[in-house]
Amino acid sequence: MFHLQVLGTSSAMPIPGRGTTAQVLTYNDKHYLIDCGEGTQTQMMRFKTKMHRLDALFISHLHGDHILGLPGLLSSFSLEGREKALKIYAPAAIKTLLDTVFQLTYSYLSYPIEIIPLEDFQVGNVVFETDSLEVRLLPLKHRIYCRGFLFKEINKKPKFDFYKAKALDIPNNYFHLLKLGNNITLEDGTFIQAEQVLNPPDLPKSFAYCSDTAFYPDLIPHIVGVNLLYHEATFANDQQKRAKETAHSTAEQAATIAQNAAVKQLLLGHFSARYKDLTPLWNEAKAIFPNTLLANDGETYPIND
């Protein structure tokens, strides 16, 4: 299970139907929150996100529309009795912000939080790792310090082929050994190598989160071939000048990045409140990169081949 739930698709401020930025990435039984705009906890309840099971948080940058939901969310975890430690990968200054808010609002958390400053890492490097997933830092270009995140499967295991095993008359009770890569000798003396019943692993799947950023080709080599690229598309072509001034991207620029990085699928979000109808953004992106989706609040996107 590898999928992304988008909780908010509005830039700068929420509008009816679009919250500010937050996404939950689920990989197997782990859940990771990426950015946390105001109202994220409400969106999680509305969209039935398993909010109390978050395993780690990733914060791209310290603009309000990406972090103002954090104090409330962390407090609510506390009210729900969370005890498990929570790691927050974020620009270092978030510690001052959280400390100040918690102190002045007399808030005490029921669980420890650990802040891991992104500034300690070079782009391209691994900031987080489990035995099956890693997160690398992506270079973005914004008005302030800002990083993207590449979530990628690692240590993919060869896949056991039931039919090959059956064809070799291997009894079921040997399957678990073979699945783990062990060679076996059957009771009749037949020697079976694990490779005989294992197929090569699937290619590792990956998701890249790129928000907020101006058009930034330096990003491309880091995200070549990803299965799903979320790239901000704050503006349509009518606002190219404003996109440049504010260090945001147009939908066409996001599609150009997707096209040059040969990603499998592009998901656009972080839309300016001026676009009630997003069709112009979609059309401009699809003209460059056909396999483009517009993100919807609450919708879940599978990350597959």
Place this chain on the structure above:
Amino acid sequence: MFHLQVLGTSSAMPIPGRGTTAQVLTYNDKHYLIDCGEGTQTQMMRFKTKMHRLDALFISHLHGDHILGLPGLLSSFSLEGREKALKIYAPAAIKTLLDTVFQLTYSYLSYPIEIIPLEDFQVGNVVFETDSLEVRLLPLKHRIYCRGFLFKEINKKPKFDFYKAKALDIPNNYFHLLKLGNNITLEDGTFIQAEQVLNPPDLPKSFAYCSDTAFYPDLIPHIVGVNLLYHEATFANDQQKRAKETAHSTAEQAATIAQNAAVKQLLLGHFSARYKDLTPLWNEAKAIFPNTLLANDGETYPIND
């Protein structure tokens, strides 16, 4: 026009259908925001509140569920180009909180804000005044410094009686002078005193906001006879012990305050998330004070006789 729009009725954290505390009081063409929990700006959009026309903000205390929406709301005013200065009546430490958040999130407001510390005023005193409305500070009893607000009409004008004027054969072009309290002499020499065509003013109407607070009889003399009392009712009687520990009120305690202060109508809110069904709170309150309403997110309550 004197009415209250409730934007959120949940305590501590939002739940589906109930935002955290925020209310907008409208008096004639002026709008005042009272408290500002996370997601207040989203609730304002959802409930079509005229958010960009707020004239002043009143903050009762610095718990997160009453203030975490403030940085986002103030930033959004800025994005919408507000220029008019905004006064915020709040505990003094809110300045440190806002300064820290705005500095660390690189936020600049397009308009000046002025923070008026509530600590500078004694309870019972006027903190804010227009030519037709005043706001006085109410004593509440909570775990931290916390004040309520009494909004009351002042300088009510005598009411011009059209029928009395017509009975005296006064031509219409004299009406505006009489309405302003001037005596007049008609062309035929008849002398008319303003009192002859003016009825006494209506009694001044008032609204009291009391959240958060433990059961606190010292409040009663300050709110005698108010037209609408909003009083927190976090718990039902099943949680009397918890109400005491957390310095909150039960619905029955809120009703007891309403009863002893002989208010006209009681509005309950700030409900604990544990009560999906609020009927027990309503029944317990109505047994003491029949004219009790349960606040609903988004609903508007007239303040009348």
